[in-house]
Amino acid sequence: MDSSYSKIWKAVLDSLSKIYSEVLMDLWLNRLELVSLDDKNAFLVIDENQDLIDILNTNYSKQIADAFSNALSMNLNVKIFNRGHYLVGGSEEEKMFLEKEKEAQRAEAAGEKKPEKPVEFYFDKGEGRAHEDEFTFDNFIVGSSNKFAYAASVSVARDPAVEYNPLFIYGASGLGKTHLMRAIAHDVSSRHPDYRIIFVSAENFTNEFLDCLVKKSTSKFKEKYRSADMLFVDDIQFIAGKESTQEEFFHTFNTLYDSHKQIVLTSDRPPRELQNLEERLVSRFEGGMVADVQPPDTELRIAIFKSKAMAMNVDLSNDVLTYIAENTKSNVRQIEGIIKKLGAYKTVLNKGKDITVEDARTLLSNVICGAEPPEAIAERVITTVAARYGVPPEDIKGTRRSKEIVTARQIAIYVVNHVTNLTLKSTGNIFGGKDHSTILYSIQSVTDQMRKDVSFEHEVDEIMKEFQ
Numbered sequence: 001m002d003s004s005y006s007k008i009w010k011a012v013l014d015s016l017s018k019i020y021s022e023v024l025m026d027l028w029l030n031r032l033e034l035v036s037l038d039d040k041n042a043f044l045v046i047d048e049n050q051d052l053i054d055i056l057n058t059n060y061s062k063q064i065a066d067a068f069s070n071a072l073s074m075n076l077n078v079k080i081f082n083r084g085h086y087l088v089g090g091s092e093e094e095k096m097f098l099e100k101e102k103e104a105q106r107a108e109a110a111g112e113k114k115p116e117k118p119v120e121f122y123f124d125k126g127e128g129r130a131h132e133d134e135f136t137f138d139n140f141i142v143g144s145s146n147k148f149a150y151a152a153s154v155s156v157a158r159d160p161a162v163e164y165n166p167l168f169i170y171g172a173s174g175l176g177k178t179h180l181m182r183a184i185a186h187d188v189s190s191r192h193p194d195y196r197i198i199f200v201s202a203e204n205f206t207n208e209f210l211d212c213l214v215k216k217s218t219s220k221f222k223e224k225y226r227s228a229d230m231l232f233v234d235d236i237q238f239i240a241g242k243e244s245t246q247e248e249f250f251h252t253f254n255t256l257y258d259s260h261k262q263i264v265l266t267s268d269r270p271p272r273e274l275q276n277l278e279e280r281l282v283s284r285f286e287g288g289m290v291a292d293v294q295p296p297d298t299e300l301r302i303a304i305f306k307s308k309a310m311a312m313n314v315d316l317s318n319d320v321l322t323y324i325a326e327n328t329k330s331n332v333r334q335i336e337g338i339i340k341k342l343g344a345y346k347t348v349l350n351k352g353k354d355i356t357v358e359d360a361r362t363l364l365s366n367v368i369c370g371a372e373p374p375e376a377i378a379e380r381v382i383t384t385v386a387a388r389y390g391v392p393p394e395d396i397k398g399t400r401r402s403k404e405i406v407t408a409r410q411i412a413i414y415v416v417n418h419v420t421n422l423t424l425k426s427t428g429n430i431f432g433g434k435d436h437s438t439i440l441y442s443i444q445s446v447t448d449q450m451r452k453d454v455s456f457e458h459e460v461d462e463i464m465k466e467f468q
Contacts, residue, residue: 008071009034015067022310027142028056029064032080042068042076045083054158056080058190059138135182141307143300146176149291153180157187160230160262164289166253168236170267171293173465177266180293181232184264188230195229202238206245213244221248226255229262236265236285241276241454253284263288268458276454301325301335308335314343316355323357324364338364374420377467378430381419384466385412397432411460413439414446419467 009032016029028046036043044064046053061078068076137157142150149169156167167184169177185197200208205225212221225231231252239245256263267274270292271285296304302325309316316339324338345363346355386393389408396409409431416427417439424436431439450457 005034005037008037008068011071012064012067015070016063019063022306028138029060032056033083037076039074040077042078044078044080046080047083053080053082055137055154055187058187059136135179136186137183139307139311140176140179140183141300141304143296143303145294145296145300149177149180149293152289152291153184154187156262156264157184157191160188160192161260165257165260166263166265166285166288168265168267168271168285168288168290169293170270170290172268172295173462175293175295177293178234181234181264181266185230185232188262192229196227197230197232198225198228199232199234201234202236205233205249206239206242209245209248218248222252225252228256230264231256231261232264234266235268235458237267237269237274237277237458238455239277240274240458246278246281250278250281250284253281257284268461298322298325304335305339308339309342312336312339312343314339314346316342319357320355320360323360327364374422375426375430377420378416378422378427381415381463381467382412382430384463385415388463397430399432410442410446411463413442414460415463415467417443418464 012034013025013029017025020029031048032044032046034042035045042065046056048056057080061080065076065078068074068078137150137154140150149171152164152167153169156164169180171177181199185199188195189197209218209221212218239249253263265285270290271277271282274282302321305316305321305325309321320342341363342355342360345359346353382393382396385408386396389404389411391405391408395405396412398405413427413431416422416430417424420427422430424439428434428436428439446460450460
């Protein structure tokens, strides 16, 4: 790097470090090199594939341009290239970029403006657009366990319905599948403001379809889903065993696919392992790209913890971060709660003093290395199940016999039996003094129901994963 460029770029990076986390700076921005600068444009290079370079140009070029403005008091266009494709003295890409800029300026001067139509998002209830910006590619931490799914998602965002259609992402709960889906939607909406994007859970797709059947308004349902430019369906395994829903989804899928519209699906397991899913759907799901997301390794967990801690303004040493990452379970959803707990301890109880490894070991004894007492786990199971089924925790421990309460109670007993080493008698005591025969009956009832009902099995499995 030219020495003058080096000084300028250092000033720009200093400015960017005030708005971005250290993790993100190390991942991307610190690796950029300023190779060309004039009174209108700044050209940067990086050793990365084109998919990631496209993300950098989309998500960071404006912020980098603002940083240049702060450092040089100049308004510049910023363009990022692959180092290998950039030729000193000006690449073809550079020339094309400059020509496009000139065309845009001429169009603006002539009063030409592309018509803009707001992107149409349909989200599940309670999943409003406010959540959209929370799940982007730039705040998704990439590691060996998820890099393939990430790369496939970036490719789909760059060129919808071109290479990977459908995109089927599978993995356990809490590992980032939904994050990747939303990142695709966010990225595409910025590139294609005229796209109609539908994001729905398979459960809500099913419920909406059944409701339309009852109201004899299936034509509206078909019009909504089959006219989408992109369809995102979360937890597609939910439709397994539901014949009418599978039939409708099959035709919706075919209509969109034949119209070259992008389909993105997530599941807790690969298509071939989804029981009671029609073979024709399995075949279509496998016809695109199937990518898995594995539990993060220690290195990735450290990066995730560090990123979350910085985003939440909780200062933790590398020793503490490493200790937590090496000793916690792999579910990413635990991380935010752990960081909040450490932050509260530092602020309130530790009076702002740095948290030590010993502090972390004591504070997080209930989540680290399975140190949580089984009785405490049982209480957490009851609270979790109660919230999921909308019943008071005390009713799960009580004697009320409504259908909802009985179902929640039996599921809670089943989960406690499988995730703790409590005896039947001890389990019965936690559930209001019930005898061992009642506990056994509850366990057997849930087991039988899981064998008969795939969606019920999935519900129970999802709860189990939170405690494994």
